[in-house]
Amino acid sequence: MSACSQCGKSILFGGRQLDGRRYCSAACAQSHPLHLAADQVPQDILQRQVSEWRQSRCPRCKRQDAAIDVYEHHRVHSLLLMTQWSTRRSVCCRRCGRRDQLLSTLYCLGLGWWGFPWGLLVTPVQIIRNIVGLCQGEPPRPTTAFEQIVRRQIARHYFEAQGPLPSFSAQR
Incomplete structure (x- = not known):
């Protein structure tokens, strides 16, 4: 099972493949030029921007005393x-990331179990994934996911300075 290069959604069937990247839909495939440009960002510029972003204020709580990174939280809801x-x-500090993981765990506990058979099977998996995330500490160095987000932001700023993103046909 692969994940969409743009949104991270799991792709079981279908999707679009462009230059070795998979996208879940035509809308996500339109970001392909951005991904290509992000791959071209020089390493020194990337590292400087990653360092600046990592030490900046949390975009959610505005605290300055914690490093910024990407934190995942997992949800499930079901009905019959x-x-x-x-x-x-979420791009945020560890404290905000933990809050998201805790709230998603509670969300799963309340709304995940009510579907048969997948609700009963997926809910414990998502709860365990959130608990594992809660137990992990702040990453000592920027994660690959964080670096990819910074790469895309640099590429997005480049495209905005050059004009609108080029029109791109997702058909190959």
């Missing part, structure tokens, strides 16, 4: 025969 689950990513 329908079950949906997702992974969400």
Whole structure:
């Protein structure tokens, strides 16, 4: 099972493949030029921006005393025969990341179990994933996910300075 290069959504069937990247939909595939440009960001510029972002204020709580990174939290909700689950990513400090993981654990506990059979199977998995995330400490160095977000932001600023993103056909 692969994940969408843009939104991170799991792709079981279908999707679009462009230059070795997979996208879940045509809308996500339109970000392909941005990903190509992000790959071209020089390492020295990337490291300088990552360091600046990591030491800046948390975009959520505005605290300055903690490093910024990407934190994942997992959710599931179900009703009878329908079950949906997702992974969400937040760029924030560790404290805000833990709060998201705790709230998502409570969300799963309240709304995850009510579907058969997937609600009963997926809910414990998502709860365990959140608990593992809660137990982890602050990463000592920037994660790859954080570096990818910074790369895309640099590329986005480049495209904004050059004009709108080029039109791109997702068909190959």
